[in-house]
Amino acid sequence: MKRTAVESFLSGLPSIRALVVGDLMLDEYLWGNADRISPEAPVQVVDVKRHDLRLGGAGNVINNLLRLGCQVDVASVLGEDEDGKLLRRRLQELQVGIDGVQQVPGRTTSRKTRVLASNQQMLRIDRESCEAILGMQEDALVAYIRRQMNHVDVVLLSDYLKGVLTPLVLREIIDAGRQAGIPVVVDPKGSDYSKYKGATLLTPNRKEAQLASQIEITDDATLRVAGRKLCRELDLDVLVLTRSEEGMSLFKRNGTEVDLPTEAREVYDVSGAGDTVLCLFGVGLAGGLSLEDTAYLANVAAGVVVGKVGTSTVSPHEILEVVEGQHLDTDRKIKSRCLISAEMQQARERGRTIVFTNGCFDLLHVGHVKYLQKARRLGDLLVLGLNSDTSIRRLKGAKRPFIDQEERAHILAALDCVDYVVIFDEDTPLELIREVRPHILVKGGDYQPDQVVGKEIVESYGGHVELITFVDGKSTTNIVEKILQAYQE
The missing domain is CATH 3.40.50.620 (HUPs)
Structure with a gap:
C-alpha cells in the first residue's frame, strides 16, 4: 500500500462514526510487591503500590477507535450499581455517545481485578453478571441500534459472552446492517457461531476457529478447510483468521484466499491485539479501503500493539511510522x-x-x-x-x-x-x-x-x-x- 494512500486514509478517520455493541467492563490492575508469606495461610502477601482502572471488554474496542480519531457511540447493558455509574461517567468524559447504554437494577457491572507483583499476574477476581439480558432490554437495545443505522458508518460487535449479545440481538443487528448497507464486523466468542450468520466479517483466532468449525487445526491444510467451512456456512463476506506469529489468512465469499505474513516485531504482550484488528477492519471497510489494504493496516497496527505491555491501542502516527519504515525516502x-x-x-x-x-x-x-x-x-x-x-x-x-x-x-x-x-x-x-x-x-x-x-x-x-x-x-x-x-x- 502506498504511503500517500495510508496518509489519506488515516487523515479521514475523524469523519468515521462507529457503533460499538457488546459487553462493557472495568479492568482493574493492582500492582505491588510480594516479599512475604501471610501468617494466616500459606499465600503470598501483595503490598499494593499502584492502582489502575481502565475500560475493558468492548471498552477496549472503544479506546482503540478513539485513539484512531473516530467518533464512537456505544450500546450495551450495565448494572444499576456504582461500577455501572462509573463506567458511564468514563465514557462521557471520553465524549462517547452513551444513549444506547442501559442500566438494569440487580445486574452486576463486570469488573475484573488483576493482582500483579514482579510483573507477574498472581490472581484475578471477577465480579459480574453473565445471564442473558431480558426481552424488554433486548427490545430497547435493538430499537436504539436500528435508529443509529442511519447515522453510523460501521457496527463493531464485541462479544465476551456476558449476556448482552443474545441470538435475537445479533440477528436484528446483522439484518439491520444488511438492509442499511452498513458493515457489521464481529469479534466472536464461544463454540456456536451460527448466531453470527450473515455478518460482514468475523475475526476469530486459530483456537476459536477450531472450536467453531469442529475441525482440528494441525497444519496449513486443515486451517484452510476450517476457514472455508466457516466462511461458507456462516454466509460471510469475509473471514479473517488470525494466526499469531504467522500473520492472518483471509477467506472471501467468492472463494479467494489471501495470506498476510505478520509484521516482525518483538512481542511483549498480545493483550488487546484482537481488538485492534477488529477496529482496523471496521474502519477500513467504513473508509472504503480494499480488503487487502485493510488487512495490511490491521497487520501493521497489531504489530505495534503486541510490542507494548498491557492492553494497548495504536495511533495513526504509530501506524504511519511503521509504513514509512517500509518505503524508500522518495x-x-x-x-x-x-x-x-x-x-x-x-x-x-x-x-x-x-x-x-x-x-x-x-x-x-x-x-x-x-x-x-x-x-x-x-x-x-x-x-x-x-x-x-x-x-x-x-x-x-x-x-x-x-x-x-x-x-x-x-x-x-x-x-x-x-x-x-x-x-x-x-x-x-x-x-x-x-x-x-x-x-x-x-x-x-x-x-x-x-x-x-x-x-x-x-x-x-x-x-x-x-x-x-x-x-x-x-x-x-x-x-x-x-x-x-x-x-x-
Whole structure:
C-alpha cells in the first residue's frame, strides 16, 4: 500500500462514526510487591503500590477507535450499581455517545481485578453478571441500534459472552446492517457461531476457529478447510483468521484466499491485539479501503500493539511510522493534499522558512534541477506542487505528459533540494498555496510578478514572490524535438 494512500486514509478517520455493541467492563490492575508469606495461610502477601482502572471488554474496542480519531457511540447493558455509574461517567468524559447504554437494577457491572507483583499476574477476581439480558432490554437495545443505522458508518460487535449479545440481538443487528448497507464486523466468542450468520466479517483466532468449525487445526491444510467451512456456512463476506506469529489468512465469499505474513516485531504482550484488528477492519471497510489494504493496516497496527505491555491501542502516527519504515525516502517526501497543511503548520511553529513552487516537470532536465536548487536555497524547505496527469492534459494537450504523475513525483522526490512533493489536480496551484501558506512563492523568470498565481495570498500574510531565471535552451520541448529529429534521421 502506498504511503500517500495510508496518509489519506488515516487523515479521514475523524469523519468515521462507529457503533460499538457488546459487553462493557472495568479492568482493574493492582500492582505491588510480594516479599512475604501471610501468617494466616500459606499465600503470598501483595503490598499494593499502584492502582489502575481502565475500560475493558468492548471498552477496549472503544479506546482503540478513539485513539484512531473516530467518533464512537456505544450500546450495551450495565448494572444499576456504582461500577455501572462509573463506567458511564468514563465514557462521557471520553465524549462517547452513551444513549444506547442501559442500566438494569440487580445486574452486576463486570469488573475484573488483576493482582500483579514482579510483573507477574498472581490472581484475578471477577465480579459480574453473565445471564442473558431480558426481552424488554433486548427490545430497547435493538430499537436504539436500528435508529443509529442511519447515522453510523460501521457496527463493531464485541462479544465476551456476558449476556448482552443474545441470538435475537445479533440477528436484528446483522439484518439491520444488511438492509442499511452498513458493515457489521464481529469479534466472536464461544463454540456456536451460527448466531453470527450473515455478518460482514468475523475475526476469530486459530483456537476459536477450531472450536467453531469442529475441525482440528494441525497444519496449513486443515486451517484452510476450517476457514472455508466457516466462511461458507456462516454466509460471510469475509473471514479473517488470525494466526499469531504467522500473520492472518483471509477467506472471501467468492472463494479467494489471501495470506498476510505478520509484521516482525518483538512481542511483549498480545493483550488487546484482537481488538485492534477488529477496529482496523471496521474502519477500513467504513473508509472504503480494499480488503487487502485493510488487512495490511490491521497487520501493521497489531504489530505495534503486541510490542507494548498491557492492553494497548495504536495511533495513526504509530501506524504511519511503521509504513514509512517500509518505503524508500522518495515515498516519505510525497505527501497527500490532506496532510500537507498540518506538516507545514508544524514547520512554521519550528520557525522554518517555507518555499513553494509548482510545475509539470515532464522529462526532468538540468534546467529544472538548477531552478529547484536555487529555490531551495531561499529557505529551509521546498514544497513542490506537481501538476497531475489530468491537469497537464488540460493545459498541454492529450499527448502529454510523457511520464505519469507517480513516476514524476518519485523522480523529483529523489532530489536533495526537494523536501515535499504534492500532486494537485486543478489548473493552478491556488488552493494548494492556501494550504501550504509558504513564506516565499517561487516562479520562473519568464513571468511578471503580477502574473504569479497566489501572489496576493502570500503577500497578505507577509510573504513574497521570487522569480528565478531558467537555464537558457533547456526545456522539455527541446528534448522532444531532439529525440524526434534523431529518430527521423
